[in-house]
Amino acid sequence: MDRSDDREPLVEIEGLRKHFDQSQGIIDTVLGREPQPVRAVDGVSLDIYRGDTVGIAGESGCGKTTLGKLLVKLYEATEGSIRFDGRDITELTREDEREFRKRVQMIFQDPFESLNPRMTVYDTVSEPLKINDMVGGYDERRARVKQVLEDVGLGPAEVYLDAFPDELSGGERQRVAVARALVVDPDFVVCDEPVSMLDVSIRAGVLNLMKDLQAEYDLTYLFISHDLSLIRYMCDRAGIMYLGDLVEQGPTDDVIDDPKHPYTEALFDAVPDVELGAERRRANATGEVPSPRNPPSGCRYHPRCAHIIPPDGWTGSQEAFRRAYQFKLRLRRGELDAEAAREEAGEPAEALVEQGLTLDVPEEYRSEAEIESGGHRVDVGSLDLPGDARRALTEAAEAVLGGEPDAAVDAVDDVVTTRCETEAPEPLPSGTRKVACHRYDDDRLEGIGTDDGGLSAATAED
Amino acid sequence: MTLLDVNDLSIRYAVDDGSAVHASDGVDFSVERGETYGLVGESGCGKTTLAKSLVHLLDDNGYIERGEVWFDTTLPQWADENGDPEQSVIDDPDKPVRADGKTNLAALSNKQIRDVRWRDIAIIPQSAMNALNPVYKVGDQIVEAILRHEPETTAEAADDRARDLLERVGIEPERADDYAHQFSGGMKQRAVIAMAMACGPDLLIADEPTTALDVIIQDRILEELETLQEEFGVSILVISHDISVMAEICDRMAVMYGGKVMEAGPKEEIFERTANPYTLGLKNSFPTITATDQELVSIPGTPPTLRDPDDGCRFRDRCPFAVEECHASHPPMYDVEAAESTGRVTETTDDRAHRSACYRIGELDRLRTDAVNESTWTDQTIESR
Incomplete structure (x- = not known):
């Protein structure tokens, strides 16, 4: 997709936070302990442009699914704003919210769980139409469902209309889930790990289908996945999430080929490749992901970071x-x-x-x-x-x-x-993307966002 | 030297209505000492069943229909002072022991197999994250395994060994006194690996060892397995659906589909000189992190259910290259190298060779060229329901 600068973003996310309160036990209350909420999404800012596929990658527990659910209003944000097509979705009137629900849909991870086993394919796919009062008569509705089913590759539709989910394979079920999302002709679809439960040989079919439908239905996708090779295959732009915040975002190829944030670098180093013989670097990161209940101060990645910044006047390496x-x-x-x-x-x-x-x-x-x-x-x-x-x-x-x-x-x-511990880095533009890392602070000061920013310099220093 | 030699192994699950699920059907493969052998395939292809059957860990309705599992070990009661089988045992037709010292595990009783488990073959189970007992200290669980299989060890020596094992896999020894919930995900996985190594097994069966882990932790666990192998010379039978993990750690591998081995051989041969339509299709459908602008093509249709399957090739319904004979019987394993170099189609029983079960092995060049075209796969009509 071409990215012209005069395009308006479809979704604008600004300083978005979602904290889940830990329910406190009576002992905590008696002792007057402060509640420590899980900071699932903590300060995400992101623009999603019309017609793009934006990938959100990250490890389990980084908050990517919560982010997706916030965008379709399955959760209310604790703080921050989400603007959809120019309007803040937290301040919609009843009428506008109905409209919003039609324009935004979600595809869930597990088609074995997300379809009601007692509803036929027709019931499942036609339900959004009924809820939204979209198509009047039975015949009309049936025609619409048939057409969507054929669009998602379940043709001839008659064969599937009266089938129950347990009669379908995993790939077919996920296609039904896609059809259910698309039947209302939405503008924006959040896809949460849409193929991770499917077998490898079937995945590609669903992925390609989603790509084809994007053109046909004029869709904008948010594609959530822990699998970086899928992000590369599907997305124009990618955001890397760590402990509730985006550490780096930009065009997918740039982010993957030349990662700037140390976490992104470690993440991509860790992915095994089918290319034989290519000696892979292992991920240079210490420890494991800390709890989102009590994330590290400053840059959240700093305790694991390979490129942590020494203080001014440090004479050693x-x-x-x-x-x-x-x-x-x-x-x-x-x-x-x-x-x-x-x-x-x-x-x-x-x-x-x-x-x-x-x-x-x-x-x-x-x-x-x-x-x-x-x-x-x-x-x-x-x-x-x-x-x-x-x-x-x-x-x-x-x-x-x-x-x-x-x-x-x-x-x-x-x-x-180190300032990595004391100051939280702001996501700043660096070249084609935004990076939240103090090592690129100087890029902004000097106005040079060159490709080989500080990462290669720091690597040489090691 | 061959450690494990699986011969024509068929495993079935009985179903209430009298039919049976043929989870594994006539599987041949062998694992050498010190090598990593991979079983790769989609869910339901029989790879986990196959691995579990080696040490009699099938579910109640599962049974070995036929076949042998020759493993280089001797039960304590049949061994002489060198650990080799006594001549009288080898000569005894009722005892499943071969002259080369291998024992047929498939013929052992459930009591006898207990001496093989852990001591000779240890399993790192699928979802190892949940494999630790939450109410025992992690160290004690390792001690328990050591004491059960080596009763002559003192409790103190076993405890020392447990701590040493934990340290070996990168966990501080004093953490042996912690409970599983005090461990992070990666540490649990390491602890399970330490536990599997407790009695110095010759073969480690790792069932999806990294599937539930995040990539950075997965990366460290893969390194850990490599280090263990270098240090102890243990053979690893690794089971995974993740082709990229397999490409990285295996020496040789078998690609399974519908209970059958479709293609087997050295990893390089399988990836670079792919000789089976299913493997070709699998390669097409797998995204890689390095490639830009790739076009993924899926294999149409869905995997078979394996309940009383007919005689034809298991893959034929989804195969764009299927011909008349594919419907009549499942193809035997053919020698790929012979087919490539001389054009001769010869069956092979050599477990070490690159072999493929496809009748069209003689037209490999054509299969490979056609398989990269998307239309080859999409044009065929599949009866999907």
Whole structure:
């Protein structure tokens, strides 16, 4: 699809948040504990243009399905606005809302669950027509249903009209679900993992059908998937979601071929490829996704990030800083194992520093000492760690061994600092896309959004 | 050396009305020591059934109709001091032991197979995320497995080993005292892998080992499996529908469809010199992350139900290349290399060779050229209902 700048966006999302309250138990209430809501969608801004297919990719629990449901008004937003065709969907009158429901539809993930087993295909597909008072007589309605069924490849329609879902295969069921969405002739369809429950050999048929129907029905899609190869196949533009927010968005090919955000990079590195012989880099990310109930401050990805930014005046390497930061995180979480350090040969404080500086990453990113020790120790001498940082780490390690965890945290707090932890990055334009990462802040300041922004520079630095 | 040699294995599930589901039908394959062998196919093709049947873990209505599962092990009661079978056992026609030291697992009783499970063959189950007992400490579950299969071990030694195993898969040893709900998804998966390795098995059966995981964690688990294999020389039989995962980790693989092996051989051969219409179709329908502007083509129709199937080729209803003989009987496995180099169509029983079950193996060039055209697949009329 051509993207001309004078096109009006069909959907404008601005600062959208959806928090799910955790129901509090009586003990929490008595003790006066603050409720900690799950921040499923947390500050998403995105424009969707007419005729585009916009992909939302992310790992499970990143909030992509919640985002989809917000867009079709299955959930009310906690904060922020969604404008559909220029109008805020939270402020629709009854009449306008009816209109909105006709123009926006959703296709759900599992066609084995989303179809009522007691309704025939005809009942299922014609129901939206009845609800919306769209087509008057029975004959007319039946004709409309037939036509849509044939459009979605269920022809001749007579064969399917009176069938129940259990008589249909997975691919046929999902086509019925597509027909149900399209029967009201919508403008915008949210597709939530539409093929993930289907067998591989059948998937392509449904995907191609959706592409064909897009032209025929003049549709705009939001395509939600965890499968990045599907996003690449289907979407013009893609947004990468992490813990409730988009970290990067832009034309799909650009985002995939040259990822700018460190999370996007890790995500694409992690995808195995059928191309044989091509040596794949593994994903350079530590740990797992934190809980959306208590997401990290600043940039949400910073505890896992390979390119975390050292403070001004850091004289060591970026890798040394990343390790020092991991030390600090372990310290805070109380994960440093003083017992193990005491059992090691040599100075316990030294051993604890070596333990805390390890990185939980694939082998290709580990240092030699780490590989030899099975990931439990590093050789501090080989790291480019500035003297003051090293002293602070040792001091902290001694405090831990002395049983004073708070003093230990204080010891490193001022030395090992990063703006990734303190400031949340805004999504800023960088080249063809928007990236929410402090490493591209300077692009904006200097007005250069070149393709090889800071990522390659930082990689060389490693 | 061959570790596992599956011979003409057929497994059925009995159905109330007297019919049977032929979940696996005349399957041949073999796994060498230290290699990773993949069973790939869509849901319902029989790949999980096949793997479970190796250690008698079928559901109640499932049974082995015929075939043998030769595995390089000897039950403790039949072994001499070197662990090899005693001559009297080999000579005894009632005992399923071969002269080369292999035992036919399919012929063992349910009691006997327990000595094989975990000690020789361990399973990483599908949805390993839910495979841990929520009310036992993770470490204790590993200890339990060790003590059951190696009763001579002391509880203390078993506990040490459990912690060592956890550490080996990247979990801090003190986490052995935690419960499963205190583990993250990736850690649960690692713990299940550690548990499977507890008794030093020769074969690890990994059933969809990464399907429920996010890609970054999947990436780490795949690395973990690779490392284990290097370290312990364990063979891995991995079952997955994800072709890209298979392409990455397998040495050899078998493509299954409707209970039959359609194509088998070294991974490179299967991907680069594909010799079966089903595999060709599967390749067409699979999106890749690197390719731009690809056109996906699906295979029309749906997989067969396998309830008392007829004699014809299982894939023929969806196959654009089907000919007269495909309806009469399912094709035997043909030698692909012989067909390609000499044009001769010869059946093969060699499990190691690249083989394909298709009558039109002699016209491979034509099949390959036609299969990339979308119209080849879309033009055929399929009776879908």
